[in-house]
Amino acid sequence: MYTLYINMNNAYKLYQVYCIEEGIFVKTHSFTDPTECPNDHPDKTIDTNQTTIIHYRPIISNTSQTLSPKKETMSSQNYQDLQCDFYFNKLIMDRITNVKVIGYINNKATSYDVRTFDVTHNTEIISDTLTNASKEVNDLGYIETSPTEDALIEFHVKVTGSGGKATIENIMVYYK
Numbered sequence: 001m002y003t004l005y006i007n008m009n010n011a012y013k014l015y016q017v018y019c020i021e022e023g024i025f026v027k028t029h030s031f032t033d034p035t036e037c038p039n040d041h042p043d044k045t046i047d048t049n050q051t052t053i054i055h056y057r058p059i060i061s062n063t064s065q066t067l068s069p070k071k072e073t074m075s076s077q078n079y080q081d082l083q084c085d086f087y088f089n090k091l092i093m094d095r096i097t098n099v100k101v102i103g104y105i106n107n108k109a110t111s112y113d114v115r116t117f118d119v120t121h122n123t124e125i126i127s128d129t130l131t132n133a134s135k136e137v138n139d140l141g142y143i144e145t146s147p148t149e150d151a152l153i154e155f156h157v158k159v160t161g162s163g164g165k166a167t168i169e170n171i172m173v174y175y176k
């Protein structure tokens with residue numbers, strides 16, 4: 001089951017604007033309030049006091065995505081990519097709120113670190129050190145530093161302990 005989220009702020013809208021030079025109302029589609037007349041003429045200035053929204057075409061999206069790593073058993077003591085990228089698309093998402101990881105370690109590992117990494121902006125979004133040896137859903141916590149523009153997101157894992165291995169079965173990304 002999943003929930004649909006309707007984001008009215010990001011809705012594609014049909015606006016009516018008043019063009020001062022042409023002296024007429026003009027219709028135009030936009031995500032954000034128009035700043036000028038869409039018609040082709042020299043002075044596109046509009047009277048923004050007369051701008052109205054005729055209708056909304058909201059973008060409807062899921063609120064989570066489950067990703068399955070291509071490479072699910074990790075043994076490196078340095079961060080390695082799980083190869084299950086997530087695309088943060090600002091057009092349909094406000095922010096990433098949470099990441100959960102279904103994973104566990106073998107008896108030679110003492111812990112494993114999972115991090116959510118914004119490759120586009122080369123910044124860590126969130127990371128956590130986990131120690132569970134039986135399969136569990138691990139919540140990395142509420143995300144304070146979501147990307148604010150389009151970004152390619154990777155999930156990295158490193159393992160502590162000689163001969164240690166971490167198995168990651170799924171990554172769940174929550175957003176709104």
Ligand SMILES: [Zn+2]
Nearest residue numbers: 019022037039
């Ligand atoms: Zn005009």
